[in-house]
Amino acid sequence: MSTANLTTASPASESHALGDNEVNPMASVSERLQAETTAVRLKIHWPSVRKTLSSDQTRQAAGTFDADTKSVSASKKLLNTNHPAFRAATAVRKQAADHWKANTLPYTEPGMRLIKRVDVPTFDVFMTSVRAELNEAVEQLELHFDELIDQARERLGDLFDPADYDMNLHRLFGIEWDYPSCNPPEYLLQVSPQLYYSECSRVQRRFDEAVKLAEQAFADELEQLVTHLGERLRGDGDGSPKVFRDSAVTNLAEFLDRFQRLNIRSDDQLDRLVADARRIVGGVVPQHLREQSELRQRVATELSRVEASLEGWMTERPRRSILRRSR
Numbered sequence: 001m002s003t004a005n006l007t008t009a010s011p012a013s014e015s016h017a018l019g020d021n022e023v024n025p026m027a028s029v030s031e032r033l034q035a036e037t038t039a040v041r042l043k044i045h046w047p048s049v050r051k052t053l054s055s056d057q058t059r060q061a062a063g064t065f066d067a068d069t070k071s072v073s074a075s076k077k078l079l080n081t082n083h084p085a086f087r088a089a090t091a092v093r094k095q096a097a098d099h100w101k102a103n104t105l106p107y108t109e110p111g112m113r114l115i116k117r118v119d120v121p122t123f124d125v126f127m128t129s130v131r132a133e134l135n136e137a138v139e140q141l142e143l144h145f146d147e148l149i150d151q152a153r154e155r156l157g158d159l160f161d162p163a164d165y166d167m168n169l170h171r172l173f174g175i176e177w178d179y180p181s182c183n184p185p186e187y188l189l190q191v192s193p194q195l196y197y198s199e200c201s202r203v204q205r206r207f208d209e210a211v212k213l214a215e216q217a218f219a220d221e222l223e224q225l226v227t228h229l230g231e232r233l234r235g236d237g238d239g240s241p242k243v244f245r246d247s248a249v250t251n252l253a254e255f256l257d258r259f260q261r262l263n264i265r266s267d268d269q270l271d272r273l274v275a276d277a278r279r280i281v282g283g284v285v286p287q288h289l290r291e292q293s294e295l296r297q298r299v300a301t302e303l304s305r306v307e308a309s310l311e312g313w314m315t316e317r318p319r320r321s322i323l324r325r326s327r
Contacts, residue, residue: 029266030207037114045174089137106213233300246286
């Protein structure tokens with residue numbers, strides 16, 4: 001069984017002079033991020049649908065092509081992942097991962113992301129609901145599992161091995177999440193104040209980096225969405241418009257809403273660029289863009305300006321290397 005790790009991180013220690021929900025108005029952006037967010041980690045348990053062939057099987061496969069066994073790797077597909085029951089479970093997995101990513105900010109720790117503390121109750125309710133949906137999808141998959149195994153037996157021939165299949169599907173599929181702390185443990189203050197404050201400084205540096213990661217992630221997504229929509233609206237070289245889906249507009253609108261919800265207010269120029277994009281596409285209906293050439297041209301021209309300004313912003317801010325926890 002394979003396990004996908006998806007995570008969020010929790011803030012470092014807060015000033016005792018402030019209440020639990022208060023943020024020092026003089027705090028830096030990273031300090032505000034630290035005070036307003038906590039870490040969340042999402043773990044999705046999923047069965048492996050492929051298995052590496054044994055040494056003898058690989059040697060036989062290599063012999064078919066007169067190839068060196070050491071230069072050949074081979075695997076077999078255990079299940080038909082296109083079966084409707086399996087696809088239904090996969091859709092639930094995607095729903096969980098997408099929600100986790102859409103409602104959190106990146107963090108330097110692998111497998112962790114940052115969620116606003118005020119959003120934790122809603123996130124918890126949503127993931128509980130998704131976990132229930134996965135359980136239902138797995139129950140439906142169980143009803144078809146014998147059918148899937150029969151298909152595999154027929155498809156794999158001599159490569160089929162009943163030992164490859166665990167009939168307890170609820171042991172293979174699962175969704176878990178937790179809220180791990182990024183802070184040094186309080187007992188460390190008693191054991192070694194110097195080490196404790198050193199760890200606090202390390203956590204602070206991680207949140208400094210998290211601010212830059214958030215800015216870069218927002219800018220990358222905005223650039224991708226603005227560039228895609230602008231290209232579709234500007235059309236081909238002869239001026240004829242390209243066909244575009246409604247999602248070219250709605251995806252940008254959804255990003256703008258998400259930016260407003262998660263914005264850490266760290267860069268005024270990036271905020272202005274997002275505000276410009278919102279002004280340009282606010283209230284714009286995709287069908288009107290198809291039917292009204294003047295509207296289409298105006299939106300395309302204004303998006304080009306945003307795109308150029310965004311490229312300038314990104315050029316001035318080179319990508320930073322991500323800090324990793326020393327092992």
